[in-house]
Amino acid sequence: MRRRSDERGRALLDALLEGRSEPGLAARAADVLGLPEQGRYAVVALRRGGGAPSGTAMEADGLAFLRRRRADRETVVVALGDRDPAVLAGLLARWCPGPGGIGPVADGLAGLGAARRLAEVALLTCPPGTTDIVRLEERLPMALVVSQPELSARLVADVFGPLLTLDPADRALLVRTLDAWLECGGSAGRAAGRLYCHRNTVLNRLRRLERLTSRSLSRPRELVEMMLALDAFRLTAPQP
Structure with a gap:
């Protein structure tokens, strides 16, 4: 029973x-x-x-x-x-x-x-x-990304497309720098401490990222695109 x-x-x-x-x-x-x-x-x-x-x-x-x-x-x-x-x-x-x-x-x-x-x-x-x-x-922004896999793939291709042609190690370095900068509230100095490099190195990498993506981290709408594309990329990128 x-x-x-x-x-x-x-x-x-x-x-x-x-x-x-x-x-x-x-x-x-x-x-x-x-x-x-x-x-x-x-x-x-x-x-x-x-x-x-x-x-x-x-x-x-x-x-x-x-x-x-x-x-x-x-x-x-x-x-x-x-x-x-x-x-x-x-x-x-x-x-x-x-x-x-x-x-x-x-x-x-x-x-x-x-x-x-x-x-x-x-x-x-x-x-x-x-x-x-x-x-x-x-995780609400990231949840929106994963709920629409087709749109997420297009977002990655549109925003991070030029990064996808880089050497994997070079691409990973730029993505890791952007991630650290965002996690540190947009502080290049704090991001440099997390990445064990100089503040100017962080700024140079971010400028290069802006050139490659044709987006500015100082423009709110373009920053949102970069953040969502980063979430989508991290969830779909193959692990080393």
């Missing part, structure tokens, strides 16, 4: 995560899973599973977790209660191998399907080779 109940619970959870809208589905799932129908939930999409078996219910730091594994993907449903979802990334990193994406908070079990879809978009913003677990709210 326990096994049948567990199987029924997993089936109901899968139906919710798939976004089905059957009448009474959320109420039945709440009853079988022992969770509040109208609670606050977060959904996490992981690229590869690990740790507890699929379907396992767990508790950690006062939070309840349900895990479902499918091939190379795993979905984790977290009953948040009144907790801040910002604590999830650090907590999950203890026992879930990244990378992973956390969707927006769902108000009730009926919202798990939409939260799961957005969690998978957040996961797509994790470049190959990374192990971070990220929240969608922290």
Whole structure:
């Protein structure tokens, strides 16, 4: 009987995560899973599973977790209660191998399907080779990029096209410099410290990047294009 109940619970959870809208589905799932129908939930999409078996219910730091594994993907449903979802990334990193994406908070079990879809978009913003677990709210511009792969490819070709003809090491140097400059809030001095080079070296590389792309980092619209193209490039560039 326990096994049948567990199987029924997993089936109901899968139906919710798939976004089905059957009448009474959320109420039945709440009853079988022992969770509040109208609670606050977060959904996490992981690229590869690990740790507890699929379907396992767990508790950690006062939070309840349900895990479902499918091939190379795993979905984790977290009953948040009144907790801040910002604590999830650090907590999950203890026992879930990244990378992973956390969707927006769902108000009730009926919202798990939409939260799961957005969690998978957040996961797509994790470049190959990374192990971070990220929240969608922290990656919205990049999420827009990955949601439109055709447009992303055209953006990279249009903005970074001349860079693609460079020697890979030369291209990587310019991209890394732009990334560091952006991460340092547009400060060439701080970027130089991060890159272990002189401030003028950073400025010279950025000027060269502007010449190659025919865009100015001092013009807001063109800077936005460069930032979005950089996100798209990082997500699609082959790893060394």
